Structure formats: C-alpha cells, structure tokens
Amino acid sequence: GLSDSVSGAWEEYIRASKHKVCTQWRITSDANLTRVVDHGTAYTTSDIDFTIKVEAKKLRPFTTYYYQFTQCGTTNRSPVGRTKTSPSADQKIDKIGLAVYSCSNYPNGYFNAYGNAARKDRVDYVIHLGDYIYESSVGVQGRDARATNPSRALLTLYDYRTRIAQYRTDADLQLSHQKFAWIATWDDHEVANNGYRDGFSAMNNTEDSFLRFGGVSVDQRKMNAVRAYFEWMPIRQVNMDDNLRIWRNFQMGTLLDLTMLDTRNYDRSITDLNYNTDYIYKIHDDAGRSLMGSQQENWFYKTLISSKKRGAAWRIIGNQIVFSRINITSWFGTFENPYNEDQWDGYAKNRARTFQTLYDHDIGNNIMLAGDSHANWVSDLVWLDEHPYDSVTGEGAVGVEFAGTAVTSSGFGGTIQSANNQSSSLLQIGYDAVHASYYGMPTVATRNPLEISLANFTVVNGGNKLQRPVAGGKVESGFIKTGQVQMTNLTYNTQKQSWAVRNDFNQMFISYPRTT
Template identity: 55%
Template sequence: MLLGPTLSGYPLVDLDDNLRIWRSFELGSLVDLIILDTRNYDRSITSLGWNDAYIELIRDEASRSLMGSRQENWFYRTLKESKNRGAKWRIIGSQVIFSGADGAGTDTWGGYTANRNRTLQTLIDNSIDNNVFLAGDSHRNWVADVTWLGQSDYNPTTGSGSLGVEFAGIAVSSSGRAGPISAANTYARNRVRDTDVLQWHEGYYRGYFVLSVQKDNVTAGFFGSPTVATRNPWELPLANLTVLAGENKLSRPVAGGKVEAGFAKGGTTTGTNLTLNTETKKWEVIGFDDMFISS
C-alpha cells in the first residue's frame, strides 16, 4: 500500500471545532494514520526569534504543550486505541521534527520537552510498537531512530532501545543549504556523527520521499531533483531506508550501506550523476548546461 494524495478509510474527527484539522484514519488492519496539528492548534508560546532566551528557560516546564490539552489527550487515546484494535502500524504525521535529530530546536518538539516525554511515556507504558513519525518544515532530509535519551538504553550503532523511526523530508520548493554538494555532504556527515539518533541526513537536493507500508515492513524512498530552476522530468534516487515490523528502529546497515547524497551512519556516499528521466523512463547523465534548458 502506498500513502499518496488519496486515502481510503474512514476519517475519525469531531465536527464541533472549526479550528481542528487533527484526525485519524483507520486503513483496515494494516495502519492507522494519525495526523496532528503541531503548528497552530492551542499550542503554548513558541520561539519567534526575539524571545528565544525566554523559550529556552521554559522549554522543560510540564505545562507546556505543542498541541493543547484537548488534542494531546486525543493523541494518547488514539495511540492506545490503535494498539488495542490490532493495527499493525501507526503512521504519525507531525509538521515538525519529533526525534531530536534537528538538535532539539525550540520551534519543534524539542521546545516542548514535557509534551514529547508524555508521548514517549505513552508508547512505553502501553507497549505500543511499529511507530513511524513523519515530519517536515526543516528544509532538509532527516531519518532518525525515535528514543527517549537519558531514559531508554539506546545504542545508536544497532538501534537497540528505539521506540520507532522518523522520516522527515524536504520539499521541491523548499530552500536548503547553499553552496556545493561537497559542502552539504560534509555538513551532513558532521551532523550524523554528532547526533546519536540521526542515521541519515541530506540537505542539498530539493525533492520528496515515498512511503510504502506493508505488513512486514515500511520503506521510504527519497528522491531529489538536479535542479528546480527549470521545469524538467529528472529525478535522482538519494536513499532507500527500511523499518522491519517489530524492530522499532531503522534497519542496519542504514540504506543498505550506500547513499547517493548526504551521509548515512556507517555507510558510504557515492554520487553518480546518473539521473532518471521520468517521462522516457531512461537513465541519463545530466550536465550543467542541461539544467538550464526548459522542457
């Protein structure tokens, strides 16, 4: 099953709140798709740039919530109901990074430590596994194990102690890291090296990822465009990553040990410039001049 722009399933949502977009979809016994609003709905004060010092002081307060008490209670209840009804996977859509792979910025879940910890406690207390978080709004690609650092006995090499996996993607129209790809790859290598949960990072290419959900595994294929300066059919496969059912961690070796761009923990980066033309279905080597010829 592919999660795409159309979904079959019954959306579970109250109709008495005009501001509410958070909801869930039960897709047979395979997956529950749980969509959160972590940007607007009743969240506690967030980072606005000028108030960063204040947010840093209060980030750990128990009363802080990224989603408001009503949505937060619904979220925990929905996770438990999903486990009890026997759904194989829980796919949790959150606009901002949950795993801490981004360095726990104050405008993400990292700025709402207690809310994040309550979520992790819900997963632990109810033995809820097969959890996949989706995120964006960071202008880069991140793939990380989800764990409670300081509470869980997590091994970043093997993934032991992980409670799930997070896939966070860039957008085709997003701004990313300026400069040559070599500098972007070096930056990615340093971030992966310095961040235990982070398993793959890439910030040069604009693109998207495709999530495939099956009973035994969830796979994410990340793709990038050589350029978004022109309308073109070119596509680069950047990395393919897998989560096996029951393991609650990214499969090792990460991305099979090899990625096209960015950096994978314990892996190698091998760029080829071999690009798929999605119109002709042929692989081509795209040169610099080709990038500025509109199709």
C-alpha cells in the same frame, strides 16, 4: 519589514455575487466514465469562492474511481479526476503506498516533485504535512513568471483565496490532485510564519500589532486562512463545532492507522519568534508546554493505545515538525541554544509524554513523519536519557522517524554539489516491513521530470528501528553515520522513463533581481 509590505490597500471584504453555478457530477468505476456508481447536481457560490465538494455514496473501500464535473446545460467539463477510497477498518490490505510532501513555495521553484510521483504512479495516496502555500510576497507580477499573487503578505480572506488559486495553476500540482486522493494537514505558512495559539513571528495580540496590520487581529487572520484552506483543499470539516480542528485518524484496514496531527495552530504554547529565543530555551522543558493543547494531546495518546488494541500492524504519525532531538549548532543554533525550539525540542515534556505512552503501553511499529525543516532527517525514535539505546544495533528504540525536506523551499544548499535537497519521499507499507525511498530534484528553477534516488530505508515489523546497515550502507548525498556517501548524479526522467548521469544543473531555485 512585514508591516511595510501590507501598508498598501487591499480588499476589505469579498464582494458577494448573486449568481450561483450549477454543476452535474458523476463518479464511475472506469476511466471512460461509462459505469456510473453515483451522480448528482451540486451548486456553488461566491460564498465559498466557487469551489465544489461532493460526498459520493455507494463507494466500496480501497477502490479506485473516476469523476467529472459538467456545468449544467453546457458542454463545459472538468478534466477527469481519479481517486481511491480508504480501506475499511477490518479489511486485510497487503500494501499501501504513500507519497509524502511538505513546504511547497511557489515563487521559489516549480513543483516537479508532485509531478514525478504522479507520472510514476506507484502510490495510493498523497500525504502533505503542511506549508502547502506561503504567505510572504516575492517578485513582480508581469516581470517574474512565478511572482506571488497578491503581491503582498497575506491577511484577508481575499488574499488567502487568491494565493491558493495561484498555486493551483502549477501543472504538476494539478496532476497530483487529479490522480490521487490527498490527506493533508497544515503547518505555519498556510497562515503566517512561526504560528502558535496567540500569534506569529511578526504579529501578536496587542493593540500595536492590530494597528500595524491595518486593523486585522491574529484571530481574524487565522480564520481567513482556515476558511480559504477548507474551501480549496480536498478535506472535510473535521468537527462542525470546532472549526480550527484538522487533527484526525484514518484506520487503513488492519495494516495501519494514519494519525494526522496539528502541532502548529490548534492550541500550541508560545514558540520561538526570533526575538525570544533565549526565553524559549529556558522554558523548553516546562511541563505545561504543549504543541497540541490538552484536548488534542489526550486524543493522540488514546488513539495510539486504541490502534494497538485493535491490532493495526503499523502506526504512521503525520506531524509538521521534526520529533527527534537534533543539535543544530553547526547550522543556525548556538552553543548556548543548540536546538531548534520551534520543533519538538522546544516542547520537551510533550515529547516525553508521547514516549511514555509508547513505552508504558508497549506500542511498537511507530513511524513518525515530519516536514518543516527543509532538510532530510532519518533516525530511530529514542527516548534519550530515559531508556537504554544501542546506536549500533538500534535496540531500545520504539520506531523510526522519516523527516522530509521541501518541495521547493530553500534548504541547506543552492546547487547539486551542496545539497540535492529538494525532494519527496515514498513509503511502501506492508505487513512485513515499511520501505521508505527518498528522491531529490536536481533543480526546481525550471519545470522538468527529473529526479535522483537519494536513499532507501527499511523498518522490519517488530524491529522498531532502522534495519542495519542503515540505507544499505550508502546514500547519494548528505551524511550517514555508519556508511558512505556516493554521489553519482544518476538521474531518472519520469516522463521518458530513462536514466542518465547529469552534471549540467548549476541553479537549484528561481532567482529574482535584487531590489534597491
């Protein structure tokens, strides 16, 4: 059990260093770093794990810039990074491209999906919907190339800092951060599995739990994880008086509002903890249950209303978990409990209040993004049993959900024939339509630049539904309700920019020797 894996010794505190590190930074409008827009000096210390963040000035909206750090008084320089500012709220932008990811598990496989989008270089920003790291422990250091560090489940500030640093050694993750501005939110595994306001699946606010985890409380563990996350991730502290707040909104010109939610850690009612599934199913429709807490919920609904009032063409909602109602009886559900209560299905009234806001205020052009499930799901956004809906035409929907599978976390299958399910999705958003492209990785057991186009979807402005025939009537793998599955294994090499039919991959994930 988890308690056994944390019973050994760990760092009880972070040893402070008396030394500070001085860096000089510059941001320029050209890749050769000659046309300097802003520059300065910044210091870092052990108190923030020797990370550095700079807020540059004099930048223009929706503009590409390049930057570099140099250690003061030396020739030690960082690689040249590239970023892009967001548009101003009233700016007319013809198109914005987003690469969308979730669930990147370091010991499970190589982060090829990050590198593929970076090599193709067709998007403006990267969206990460959570599970950027995992808190569990796998493998043996010195034996397994991607064994976790530290070699135990994460609890302390030292643990979380060390794990994020290890993830950053992945070459494709480095490439993505180097090339793109990231807009991220967290899910549960940045802290611990199936988290909610008062605990996790294996840890809660009881004295017994406190003692089993070596004197670490739920709140202390959460704060350790959050502190490391804000240190290492390219994100501002959203509210200096609310250090757990990550939910925020980006007004991307008149084209779209990007609303990033926290449906996991902020103020979430109790979730399915594996031992209380029957109880959660019985209360899943209670009005008092919320994924976000009242403060965030009210902010979310006001943001949707304000977005329509200001005339944004689209509302892109980044959240952690699948929004649509999904019967999982054939997967890990039962006839008695046919839904995943850790998703929006376990918080039916919170979903109903969201739908009511959209319908009552006639808010259309909504795109819901989701991760977490390690599977791809695409569907119209429909308030079932409350509003009429024609599944053939899509009439009656108020938008579309694009839920993506994992970068490397295990999903439905273990081979190409059974899954093709490690993927990323790219969204190209224009005033006329949103185009969503899903890509699968043929294997993450090795580092490689290969991908397979799985499906393409279109949502027309004002349509509020998937354009029919859905996905043009065919997909590469999986299941489509009205259409055909035509597996070709036509594989694109993002490094060589070449195509080939590949049938030579039999291992999807990294495997580890069985422990006795």
